[in-house]
Structures are given as C-alpha cells and as structure tokens.
Amino acid sequence: MKIRVYYEDTDVGGVVFYANYLKFCERARSEAFFLRGLTPILDNGHFVVKDLNASYHASAKLGDLLDVSTSLVEVKKVSFKLHQSVYKDKEKIFEMDITLVFIDFNGKVKKFEPENLELLHSLFT
Amino acid sequence: MKIRVYYEDTDVGGVVFYANYLKFCERARSEAFFLRGLTPILDNGHFVVKDLNASYHASAKLGDLLDVSTSLVEVKKVSFKLHQSVYKDKEKIFEMDITLVFIDFNGKVKKFEPENLELLHSLFT
Amino acid sequence: MKIRVYYEDTDVGGVVFYANYLKFCERARSEAFFLRGLTPILDNGHFVVKDLNASYHASAKLGDLLDVSTSLVEVKKVSFKLHQSVYKDKEKIFEMDITLVFIDFNGKVKKFEPENLELLHSLFT
C-alpha cells in the first residue's frame, strides 16, 4: 500500500499532521477489503476502534511516497489487534497497535462468526 | 460564527488549505440549524451541493480568528442559493455563492414544503 | 490519476463530503509535478488558488475508484486556468474550472518565466 503525501496531509510545521497517520493506516485496512471486492462493512456487522498505541519516529513531507504494512497480532472473540507501520524508503517513521471491535448494525458488540475469523486471517496475516 | 484556524486547517504553504474554506462555510450553514435545536437533516429530506463559485482574496494562518457570514440569495422550488463570506478582522478573505438542492432519503430531488421554505428564510435571511 | 474513496472522505450523508473533491483535484495537480521528479513549489515561486467554479453532478461512496482528469484551459501572465473532472466509471460526477496565481516566496504576484510556461504546458496540456 503506497501513499503519496499531498498538501492536504501537511500542516504549517512543514510535515504531515499527526492525526493523518491514522488516516493512512485506515486506508490500508480498508484497501485490504477493497482489493478482494469486499468492503469493511460486512453482512453481519462492522468495526470500530477501541484503542490504539502509536509512536512517531520521524516525519514525512510533501511528495514523499510512503508504505503502510499491516499485520495481525491477535484475534479474540469480539475484537482483533493489528500492528501497522508507515515507512519512508526503508525507515519506519510511524507505528501503532490498534484494536478494533466488531459490532452489529445496532451498535452492539458482536461475536465473530467462523467466516469473519477466516476473512480476518486471510486479509491481514 | 467565529472560527479559529488550527494546525489541521493549514498546509506546508503556511496558510489555510484551499478546500478548508468550504469546511468553514459548511460549519456556518449547519450551525444555523444547531442553534435552533435542529439538524440540517430534516424530517422530509436533506441538502446536497449542486454548484459553487468561490473567490480567494487573501489567506489566513494559524491562530487567526475568522468570521463567516451567510445570506440567502434566492429560493427556488427544489434548491436555494447562499452567499457566504469569510472575514479576518474586517477584511473579506473568501466568498462563494453556493447552490444546494433538496433531496429525499432515496436521493431524489424534492420540492420544498411550505414549512421548509419558512425554515430557510428564518435561518439565513 | 486514480483515487480510492476511504472512510475519511465520506460523511454521515453516506457519500463523499463536498470539500473533498477539491482535495482530489489538488492531488492530481501535485501528482503531475511529482511524476516528473518535481514539486509544485518551484525555484522561483509557487501557486495559490484565486477562484474556482465547481459543479456536482453525482455522488461517490466508500470504496469507489475515481479518475481525475486535468486539462489546461489558458495561461496568462501571472495565472493559469485548469479544467478538472472527476469520473466514476465513465460518468462525470464533478468538474471545476480553477484559476491559480503564481506568487514568489514573499507572497507577491509574479510573472511566469519562459521555463515556467513551458513546464505548465508540458504538465497539463
């Protein structure tokens, strides 16, 4: 997943605004679904963020071409955790652990079905 | 409607990113509804932008406190036009004419009801 | 220039937020520079938006893959005008005329040098 840094991503400090790394990581998560002809809104529910733990190692600037890598850390009954890193050339400039919870369309936490688990493993392992 | 310029609004050029003036104007339109305990999503439909015509006169920077003024230009059967201006101190730095169309929840263009017209006049005149 | 619609681009209305089409068009303008190993910040100046005239024909939703096309309409002494369109499949869903002014690094309007003109023609014709 390649991501170009545009004007909209930068701020007056001259580098990417800190919240925008979370946008880049979301793009990578959704793109995993889109590339298989799916969307992150499944038949029986969708995902909301529960918590995240992020570290900023270096900055990115206008025109940089970044890479986002995503790997599955663990899957529980109603949630899963990913580790996502953003690279500029070979340097890791940002990384986070993020936990997402599965909820139904009434907003209630929902247990994964076997096919949901299979999907998560195929998308992010 | 006062709007402070924060980091998120600026870009590497040091001033407010050009698309963000449209955000500021949208805030002013919605705030007119919120201040009366309403939302821009009405019982019988909501609004989508049809066209806009914007002029950028000067720039705004981090920390600036801006004013947005909104006035009703005309109301037609299914649409209405506003003129919105953004001021920094007394200087007009941005203005646009924007036309919004009324649509129902199936996305079909919808004629205003008399109470919709009354509401528009009370909010924006 | 292909642009995927992600969560960040949508709003509670279920479609792309109206200001974000301006982001998509800015990406296309900057990408023209990046693809040649340049940036839109030139040695002798850079560009600011003077005015734009936009029409919204249809909406885009999460996961859509959009195309942005950009063509040069005219070049004057200190400014140039582009026509930019956003397509979803073959349908034009958004278009705008946008005029950008060339300014130096003190913010003064600046006449294009011959090499600036050459560059604009090579990037956008």
Next chain:
Amino acid sequence: MKIRVYYEDTDVGGVVFYANYLKFCERARSEAFFLRGLTPILDNGHFVVKDLNASYHASAKLGDLLDVSTSLVEVKKVSFKLHQSVYKDKEKIFEMDITLVFIDFNGKVKKFEPENLELLHSLFT
C-alpha cells in the same frame, strides 16, 4: 473548550471518524496558547508528537457539542505528557495520554528553558 461535531468530522459509519479526536485534542492544546495571545510556535522552538495512547469509549455524532479537558501529567527535560479527555455531556467518550517533544527550528530535540517550563505549567496544570 467546546467543540461542535460538523459533517466534516463524521464518516459513512454515522459517527466521528477515529482520527478526528486527535484533531479535537490538538485544537484544545493550541487554544491554550491562543487564549493568552501566544502561539504554540515559541521563540526558541515548537512541539512534535512522540507517542500517544488512546481509548475510544463511545461515539459522537453530527451536532453533538463536546468538551475537551487537558491536564499536565509530567514534564521532563525535553518532553511533556498530557492527559486529554473528550466528553459528551458528562460521559467520557475518548481519552489519551500524549507525549510531545520540544524541538528547535532545525528539527533537533531541545532542552526546555526555565520560561518554557513555566509556560507549560501555566497553560496546562
């Protein structure tokens, strides 16, 4: 610090996009400076985010009026940590610990001067 949720803050899921809570918290940090006639860009340096640890407890939707509270957790030689919470009515819907590092205008980490420390304590305690 009161923050209204506008269209731009929401996404197709119907609630505030997860990265936007970081925008709200940044507004509160900068506003502490602005309210004293200062900016977060000091004479001898400015701040960059080093890490953050965020928890999402509940969601916010269009029109909600949120409160952001900010308190100083600790100050070290070159960095400081804040705890920031976002409330909807009396319910805490988001919180994070965030560590910011002080850097000079060449991007080098910089030790706080005594007046910087005094300022941080007066702004955030």
